[in-house]
Amino acid sequence: MIHAHRSLQDLAGISRQLKLAREHAEARALAQAQARAAKERERNLFVLSVGKVEQLRARNAVSFQVPPPAPLPLQLVLDEQNVLREAMSDEFDVSTLLDVDDQLSFRRPGIGLEVTRKLRGGQWSIQRQLDLHGLRSDEAREALGQFIRLSHRTGIRCVRIVHGKGLGSPGRMPVLKSKVQRWLVQKKEVLAFVQARPAEGGAGALVVLLQPGKRQLF
Incomplete structure (x- = not known):
């Protein structure tokens, strides 16, 4: 037990x-x-x-890399400026090319009187304007050359050039007016020009008809 x-x-x-x-x-x-x-x-x-939380998709990523600026064609600009200066001489005799009228209009050989008549009558719409007031002679010449060239290249046909009436010049003589006429006659893009109508500047401006040009983008 x-x-x-x-x-x-x-x-x-x-x-x-x-x-x-x-x-x-x-x-x-x-x-x-x-x-x-x-x-x-x-x-x-x-x-x-x-x-x-969710992971960001790759396509939402932001790149902070800034592309470098395109190089400036400085030599091309200098070459064009030199060509403009050489192409328009202050010594060019324009008197034999101007129509003998009270406004001294111009039309290139082969251009009829009807063209200048329409310009005087305002039948061409002014598409662009250049005002040369206050510029020295060399500055005005370069500005005019570039303005005509760019207007022609962008398809502009009718422009107005304001050169002034010379009221502020010594002797109150329109020095720039005669120079602008000389320069325009030497530009192959110019077909004709006339003195502007009183409402558009009168004796202080010219209405200019340009050759047809192909429109280009810059």
């Missing part, structure tokens, strides 16, 4: 030990699970705070 009683006590002790071991194991597993959950929350703290 004594032997049987000890066996029962031993079994009861073993049972208690197994129960304690099981409880300890469950406690460790719970602690480990809570630790893993805490670490996961720390890793996802940004997402939990601001919400779900």
Whole structure:
């Protein structure tokens, strides 16, 4: 009987030990699970705070590289300016080319009187104007040459050149007026010119008809 009683006590002790071991194991597993959950929350703290994020697509990227500016054709500009200066001489005798009338109009050989008559009558619409007031002679010559060249290249047919009446010149003589006439006669783009009508400048301006030109973009 004594032997049987000890066996029962031993079994009861073993049972208690197994129960304690099981409880300890469950406690460790719970602690480990809570630790893993805490670490996961720390890793996802940004997402939990601001919400779900998405990676930007490549096509939304902005490039801050600025393309270098195109080189300026400085030599071409200088060459054209030299050509303009050489093509229009102040010594050119224009008197034999002007029509002998009260306005001293001009028409290139082969251009009929009807053309200058229409210019005087305002039948050509003035598309562009150049005002030479306040410019020195060399400045006016260069400005006029560039203006005629660019107007012709962009398809402009009729322009007005304002040279003034010379009221502010020494002796109140229209010096620039005669020079503008000389320069225009030497420009191959010019077909004809007449003195402007009173409402368009009168004796202080010329209305100029240009050769037809092909329109070009710059």
